[in-house]
Amino acid sequence: MSPRLLLIVVLAAGEGTRMKSALPKVLHKIAGRSMLGHVLALARELAPQSLAVVIGPGMDDVRAEALREAPTAKVFVQAERKGTADAVLTAREALAQHKGDVLVLYADTPLLTTDALRRVMGSLDQGAGIAALGFEAADPTGYGRLLTDPGGWLMGIREERDASESERRIRLCNSGVMGFRLDDLLGVLGRIGNANAKGEFYLTDAVEIARRGAVRAGVVVCAEEEVLGVNSRDQLAAAEATFQARARLHVMREGATLIAPETVWLAYDTKLGRDVIIEPNVFFGPGVTVEDGAEIKANCHIEHSHIGPGARVGPFARLRPGADLGPRVHVGNFVEIKNSTLGEGAKANHLSYVGDGDVGGGANIGAGTIFCNYDGFNKHRTVIGSGAFIGSNSSLVAPVKIGDGAYIGSGSVITKDVAAGALALERSAQEERPGWAAKFRAMMGRRKSKAG
Ligand code: UD1
Ligand code: CA
Numbered sequence: 001m002s003p004r005l006l007l008i009v010v011l012a013a014g015e016g017t018r019m020k021s022a023l024p025k026v027l028h029k030i031a032g033r034s035m036l037g038h039v040l041a042l043a044r045e046l047a048p049q050s051l052a053v054v055i056g057p058g059m060d061d062v063r064a065e066a067l068r069e070a071p072t073a074k075v076f077v078q079a080e081r082k083g084t085a086d087a088v089l090t091a092r093e094a095l096a097q098h099k100g101d102v103l104v105l106y107a108d109t110p111l112l113t114t115d116a117l118r119r120v121m122g123s124l125d126q127g128a129g130i131a132a133l134g135f136e137a138a139d140p141t142g143y144g145r146l147l148t149d150p151g152g153w154l155m156g157i158r159e160e161r162d163a164s165e166s167e168r169r170i171r172l173c174n175s176g177v178m179g180f181r182l183d184d185l186l187g188v189l190g191r192i193g194n195a196n197a198k199g200e201f202y203l204t205d206a207v208e209i210a211r212r213g214a215v216r217a218g219v220v221v222c223a224e225e226e227v228l229g230v231n232s233r234d235q236l237a238a239a240e241a242t243f244q245a246r247a248r249l250h251v252m253r254e255g256a257t258l259i260a261p262e263t264v265w266l267a268y269d270t271k272l273g274r275d276v277i278i279e280p281n282v283f284f285g286p287g288v289t290v291e292d293g294a295e296i297k298a299n300c301h302i303e304h305s306h307i308g309p310g311a312r313v314g315p316f317a318r319l320r321p322g323a324d325l326g327p328r329v330h331v332g333n334f335v336e337i338k339n340s341t342l343g344e345g346a347k348a349n350h351l352s353y354v355g356d357g358d359v360g361g362g363a364n365i366g367a368g369t370i371f372c373n374y375d376g377f378n379k380h381r382t383v384i385g386s387g388a389f390i391g392s393n394s395s396l397v398a399p400v401k402i403g404d405g406a407y408i409g410s411g412s413v414i415t416k417d418v419a420a421g422a423l424a425l426e427r428s429a430q431e432e433r434p435g436w437a438a439k440f441r442a443m444m445g446r447r448k449s450k451a452g
Contacts, residue, residue, distance in 0.1 A: 005100030
């Protein structure tokens with residue numbers, strides 16, 4: 001069979017009032033990526049020839065997110081929320097230009113899998129003109145019910161509000177995902193009316209209309225958790241939990257050890273190498289890669305960072321965007337690193353801020369070192385040569401360069417470049433007064449007895 005063309009239409013015009021949010025529902029995030037982003041990423045995995053996204057009026061941020069995640073998508077604005085069939089018809093121009101299959105997805109169903117979608121397309125290959133993705137609902141309340149004939153073919157989809165007593169007892173529900181292989185999908189959609197309890201144009205009515213034209217409709221069943229629709233914050237949290245469980249399993253299967261997986265939070269794109277060990281309570285924001293054999297100790301917060309092979313991070317370290325740790329780098333407790341590179345074997349083990357810096361291989365950043373990168377207006381870089389030693393409690397006022405192998409005496413405030421191999425000290429000379437303590441105590445004692 002020659003490969004068929006595919007158009008995917010993603011519906012995202014809902015306001016999501018139950019989220020009680022200033023943010024449109026589909027921009028709420030799961031594992032660091034918007035729900036719309038998850039659905040578009042999934043859609044792109046099917047390599048459709050065209051991708052359409054239907055948004056509501058005034059949703060400029062949703063449009064921007066759609067184009068960020070899928071730059072070639074066509075965005076259509078549904079003027080009024082008149083139902084799912086009307087929403088699909090909003091993409092009329094894309095439908096009219098397209099000759100092939102059409103797959104409709106909802107943007108608030110972020111846990112869908114490509115496997116389920118491929119099976120929907122498979123049902124079309126087996127002769128169905130329409131295929132709906134269904135699931136056995138633990139509690140079917142609120143969902144459309146799938147009405148099937150004894151052969152398992154789909155006869156119709158009945159929305160809860162329009163369903164009879166007996167239809168409501170059906171637990172096989174509509175997920176919202178529907179595939180179409182029809183010669184005249186636009187014609188079928190155009191014949192859908194709104195004589196129903198909600199007064200909406202239901203996409204689901206396409207099944208009964210197409211069947212009148214002798215089209216067969218199929219059902220593909222998936223697990224309920226895959227089609228969890230997010231309408232409220234508690235469902236958002238439930239979707240996050242499911243996503244995390246999947247992501248943890250995935251990284252463990254790829255060879256990472258999570259000592260307490262349920263306490264590790266992964267982003268949608270976290271990459272962990274082989275033999276990476278993650279201790280409890282570690283949070284990964286987006287954009288993190290951890291190379292083979294690295295170890296992240298307990299209670300770290302890491303985002304947009306790269307951690308080289310065999311590196312050791314934490315406990316209690318914070319890696320902010322642009323932290324790039326080379327092989328076998330050590331970053332210890334209460335160390336914050338931002339927009340900085342640390343060369344192979346460099347160490348910053350205790351209580352430091354390393355911001356906008358380049359630290360050479362094997363350099364040692366002593367406890368309490370601060371990179372003073374900001375003058376209230378601009379950020380400046382600190383460059384530290386390989387093998388340099390920064391004494392504890394030093395302030396490096398950027399822009400500044402410390403040469404290879406140089407030493408900085410503890411407690412120095414360094415404002416000028418330091419040559420390779422030199423010692424730079426910036427603190428007053430230490431003074432010592434022999435026997436001073438005894439004299440001082442005697443004087444204080446006399447004062448106290450006079451006062452008493
Ligand atoms: C829909 C299905 C129902 C299914 C359920 C699964 C219909 C008629 N019903 O019901 O069978 O069990 O999803 O969750 O399709 N949307 C628009 N424009 C509109 C209306 C909706 O873009 O005018 C979008 C929404 O943003 C949402 C999706 O379509 O992403 C579903 O709409 P919603 O109103 O939530 O449908 P349900 O009543 O939940
Ligand atoms: Ca819904």
